[in-house]
Amino acid sequence: MALSREEWTGAALRALGEEGFGGVAVEPLARRLGATKGSFYWHFRDRDELLAATLQRWEDEETTAVIELVSGIPDPRERLLALADRALGDALRGGFDATILASAGDARVEPVLVRVTKRRMAYIAQLYRDLGLGRKEAAQHARLTYSLFLGMNQLSRAEGGRKPGPAEVKRSVELAVRGLLLSAGLPAE
Incomplete structure (x- = not known):
């Protein structure tokens, strides 16, 4: 074969x-x-x-394709929800990012991880700017948002790879986005 x-x-x-x-x-x-x-x-x-x-395939599938997918959504709040659903949902289900992050010091991994992190954070910051935040505040909220994603990835691993069901993932995503929007001083609904 x-x-x-x-x-x-x-x-x-x-x-x-x-x-x-x-x-x-x-x-x-x-x-x-x-x-x-x-x-x-x-x-x-x-x-x-x-x-x-x-690693290139991971970047293509988990960053480039995801950004392309949610970028077609006209409303920035809906884009943020869709991004959170995809990213946090994957994190809660034990995505690849925690494994890749654990190897950040590897010379083969580090440049890819840095590039992906910068691209993801820039995209998230743009979402917050589209919601009305200034450049500096949008960057701060992008950092908080991405930290939540990374933390969820690590927590999934720390819980022995526990994979919550769809209802739990949906509720976690809703709570996360609501908290992120409120922390930015934006309406949560």
Whole structure:
């Protein structure tokens, strides 16, 4: 069975979420995919190239695609709710971000993590500016919002990967957005 580069990075991304960076290794991934190491080497020079491609896929799927998805929503409050639903929902379900953040000191991870963090925070700050906040206050609220997201990711891991049901995720997202809007002096409804 011939595998594509995308199938390898997809498997690597799943392994990253389940096992951390240690799970992104050629032999276990080949077993998981029912493939040979030769298939891996057809697409990648080495594990580092796979890690780079996997981190790029994470950035594309969890940042670029999410921003594109919510950017089509005309109302900034609804964009913030949609973003929170996606991001905080993923965090509560044990998203990849906590695993990637745990490896922030890795020279392969750090530049990607810094780039993603800057892009996400800039987008969130723009949402707050669109809601009427000034540049400095919007940046502060973006920092608070992103900190909440990261904290939810870490809490999910600290609780042994507990994955709340859809109703609990929805309520948590509603409470988070309400609190964020109130802290910005904006109407919560």
